[in-house]
Amino acid sequence: MSVINYASREINCKIVYYGPGLGGKTTNLEHVYARVAPETRGKLISLATENERTLFFDFLPVDLGTIRGFKTRFHLYTVPGQVYYNASRKLILKGVDGIVFVADSQVDRAEANIEAMQNLYDNMSEYGYDITRMPFVIQYNKRDLPNAASIDELDQILNPGFEVAETGRQKPLEDPNRPGTMLVQQLESGEWVERAPTVEAVAVAGDGVFDTLKIVSKLVLKSLAASS
Amino acid sequence: MARASHWTFTQDDADNITRILQLFLQETNSRSAMLVDRAGQLVTTVGEQPQFDATAFATLAAADFSANDQLARLIGETDFTTLFHQGERDSMYVADVARRLILVVLFDTRTTLGLVRLRLKAAVTELTAIFERPADADAGFDAAPGILAGAEDDIDRLFS
Numbered sequence: 095m096s097v098i099n100y101a102s103r104e105i106n107c108k109i110v111y112y113g114p115g116l117g118g119k120t121t122n123l124e125h126v127y128a129r130v131a132p133e134t135r136g137k138l139i140s141l142a143t144e145n146e147r148t149l150f151f152d153f154l155p156v157d158l159g160t161i162r163g164f165k166t167r168f169h170l171y172t173v174p175g176q177v178y179y180n181a182s183r184k185l186i187l188k189g190v191d192g193i194v195f196v197a198d199s200q201v202d203r204a205e206a207n208i209e210a211m212q213n214l215y216d217n218m219s220e221y222g223y224d225i226t227r228m229p230f231v232i233q234y235n236k237r238d239l240p241n242a243a244s245i246d247e248l249d250q251i252l253n254p255g256f257e258v259a260e261t262g263r264q265k266p267l268e269d270p271n272r273p274g275t276m277l278v279q280q281l282e283s284g285e286w287v288e289r290a291p292t293v294e295a296v297a298v299a300g301d302g303v304f305d306t307l308k309i310v311s312k313l314v315l316k317s318l319a320a321s322s
Numbered sequence: 323m324a325r326a327s328h329w330t331f332t333q334d335d336a337d338n339i340t341r342i343l344q345l346f347l348q349e350t351n352s353r354s355a356m357l358v359d360r361a362g363q364l365v366t367t368v369g370e371q372p373q374f375d376a377t378a379f380a381t382l383a384a385a386d387f388s389a390n391d392q393l394a395r396l397i398g399e400t401d402f403t404t405l406f407h408q409g410e411r412d413s414m415y416v417a418d419v420a421r422r423l424i425l426v427v428l429f430d431t432r433t434t435l436g437l438v439r440l441r442l443k444a445a446v447t448e449l450t451a452i453f454e455r456p457a458d459a460d461a462g463f464d465a466a467p468g469i470l471a472g473a474e475d476d477i478d479r480l481f482s
Binding site for chain 1: 330365381388468474
């Protein structure tokens with residue numbers, strides 16, 4: 095839940111990086127931490143186990159600039175990817191404004207990706223949040239690995255599109271970040287579907303990390319603007 | 323895009339919160355009080371300005387409180403409305419406010435837990451009255467005109 099604070103002239107938003115274990119969620123935050131100017135970010139907090147697996151969450155606050163005199167401050171969180179940490183994973187989703195799903199592109203991680211995506215839908219719906227109606231970006235990470243599945247294959251299993259029922263939103267919409275790819279389109283069956291925007295990434299090298307952050311933060315601010 | 327859920331703290335809200343918390347700090351001789359929303363965002367700090375990273379502190383305090391909430395449910399309680407962490411010199415007392423925020427009080431040996439706990443109840447009741455105003459189902463209590471209304475172009479420029 096975004097907090098607009100007139101006293102401190104800040105807009106605070108919460109973005110959660112979700113996805114299977116060892117998919118690169120923490121790596122995304124570490125890259126942002128390393129590359130943004132120190133005066134625009136806070137401390138990177140990691141509640142991790144001794145062998146650097148996320149136990150509860152990682153947290154990094156970053157300022158992305160000023161709009162109408164208000165500082166836009168994004169709180170980036172990761173969740174623990176391992177299946178048995180669901181209780182803490184769910185806690186972190188509380189009050190979320192935007193989600194980044196970091197998928198592991200490797201063919202043999204398909205099942206883990208699907209399980210994590212299902213878990214995200216389940217946890218969101220338990221809070222009464224509708225993920226199909228909020229800022230949601232999928233990052234296909236580890237694109238450099240030889241056993242990476244194709245984007246089409248990943249789209250099929252993780253981003254098949256959800257039905258657009260409202261007639262007002264039933265119009266073709268191209269993904270501004272992937273020309274030639276549609277975010278909203280009508281299928282041959284006549285049904286209108288919307289897909290989440292996707293980004294290809296190699297988070298360890300920093301490729302796609304800022305593109306992902308930019309797309310999700312912009313969506314968050316736009317959805318906030320639409321609700322004002 | 324669906325309407326985003328958000329809430330707005332106006333200058334009036336901030337003034338009222340500050341007044342309530344300043345009185346509480348005076349009465350109890352506590353060092354500082356922080357109001358944090360349940361999602362971990364710091365709303366305001368009153369009293370001594372902390373010498374530590376307040377943003378990180380707020381996030382961890384909210385996570386701590388949420389984790390304890392779940393612990394309460396596991397043992398059959400609906401929630402723990404307060405938490406107390408005792409240190410050698412400094413301690414903290416955390417209380418729920420209207421199920422939407424938490425109030426974190428930092429105090430040292432110049433006061434006692436009993437006094438903090440006693441006075442906190444009244445402060446929490448007053449704060450709860452502020453945060454339990456009738457709310458628009460979608461928008462929290464957006465009393466002020468939306469700062470981002472019609473800001474699409476500004477948002478595009480921010481990311482260009």
